[in-house]
Amino acid sequence: MFTCKETRAVIIALHKKGFTGKDIAASKIAPTSTFIGSSRTSRSVSIVVKKASWHPRKSSKRQDRLLKLIQLRDRGTTSTELAQEWQQAGVSASARTVRQILLEDGLVSRRAAKKPLLSRKNIRDRLIFCKRYRDWTAEDWGKVIFSDESPFRLFGESGKKLVRRRQGERYHQSCVMPTVKHPETIHVRGCFSDKGVGSLTILPKNTAMNKGWYQHIFREQLLPTIQEQFGDKQCIFQHDGAPCHKAKVITKWLGEQNIDILGPWPGNSPDLNPIENLWSILKRRVDKQKPTNSDKLQALIMQEWAAISQDVAQKLIDSMPGRIAEVLKKKGQHCKYKLHVIVNKSL
Template sequence: MVKSREWSRKTREEVITLHRKGNGYKKIAKMLNIPRETIGSIIRKFKAKGTVETLPGRGRKKMLTSTAVRYLKRRVEKSPRVTAEELRKDLSDVGTEVSAQTIRRTLRNEGLHARTPRRTPLLSPKNKKSRLHKPQKFWDSVLWTDETKLELFGPMDQRYVWRRKNKAYEEKNTLPTVKHGGGSIMLWGCFASAGTGKLQRVQGTMNSLQYQEILDDNVMQSVTNLRLGRRWTFQQDNDPKHTSKSTRAWLQIKSWNILEWPSQSPDLNPIDNLWWDLKKAVAVRKPKNVTELEAFAHDEWAKILVDRCKTLVSSYASCLKAVITVKGCCTKY
């Protein structure tokens, strides 16, 4: 038997009001654009029950009890990677037969949605503990450093075209692409609260020796230009070139104050935000070749405002607090 449509309370009240005014079934049906049989059914039920309210027991029964729903919520909150099929089998074991689709719908109604997990560095207990190491108080004296890859036609070079359907491959609606990004450059850069420091292109594949040469050519000049003072601190991540035996020996000779850096911690370096700014700015200028790519990079790096640098460093404390809150795990920073 096909279940009849459940009309809204407002519609049922309109039917009764029009009927009380002396309108017949046919006229009411025409006025409200509702089948005549439905008009008769609403009026008969009103006469029998004295109300237009939906009677208890009407409507589709819930597939899952409140207890089962609570179980599902607890299960996915404790084990976010559990599948709907695994949950279905769990319920089946206790006598509740529902489909995996019903489970997905129930969880969505409870505000729990299946999402692709964010990819983050694998953090060991040792990694997490090192993140909680209390940092120095005066971040303004830190020189932040890192490398980044800049592509000629990289992911930042996102463009759109207005076109009609089935016109995607007309020449004016296409963007020529080159394999592997059409060329790229690797850059080393640094900054502090006082602004951006030196930016240098890495020639070929950087090894420990070239890294040391880059530091020798750029670090102290940046420290001087940014007026970091004698008690400045050098920051670098744990890239193998940065921590190799020869680089450690080279840094020891330099006697720089080096910030202890936890392993697998890309989201703790505020320079990543400047790399993002740089790539967006360069992409807007649409460099045609690697030479322009490098030139535009230097131009845009020099344009980064001191206030932007200062904000990144001043908000670093919030980043560390977030790390502490999640007990050393990855954060949004």
């Protein structure tokens, strides 16, 4: 498709845009005999094309723009489907050629991120919430105690596992990830602040979280945590808009306990709650130890929860101003704020 000179120019341009050698090689923009080398210190690129055949470009710049518009209209369209649509515009090209042209504009195929669906109301509520708290500092967020529920399943939470194996070891016991049709699930409710993790309650099996159970957990677990971490100082409690949280009896009871509520909390907004990062840390720690039954799973959940350091909790709370700013920047859309460093260091 390209001459040697053009290939070199395209590779250098992609490298300057931040694409790694692996990304460029995967695009097959150059023949397999092309060597691509890069230096992290100098950020230079050395390319040696041993053999390359010249092919005239099959499309004009205008046709290339059309291809990109088709792709941007539906990001999930495959390169084969794009080639078929492009053919209707008079360009006969392979799926590989389509991928190469899109790569020139930085359009690389990646796994779609999974996020809760945001309705117009969700987006509006997220903006209202973030504008209300946009001036809060990390010190202000230190007065908040965050809470949430989360499920834990046997045999791990992740849907993908990488293993190193030799030929013929694909089904070796140490190289497979066990699955069951109906994995046992344990539901927990926990809370934390910048003072550290608080109470963690494991719900009895087949117990639905209703206003009665919620008031019981609050009285027996959350109130002692608030007293332990804040004493006589005023704190603000965060919970989402689940029906049992908004029940009149709960609202009245919280008022009688002189507990202020953060919010109103916007729906479908786990990215704004730092406890989601805490669940991620906890699940990875528990999964690493491979519990084989419900009792071991419960014991590990409690053990690893108690082992989460106050330093991790502090960093998560300190991230709140950044989360708020990110959502405002994205005009209410999902915040990509992820604390990979904190999660990795805590494992």
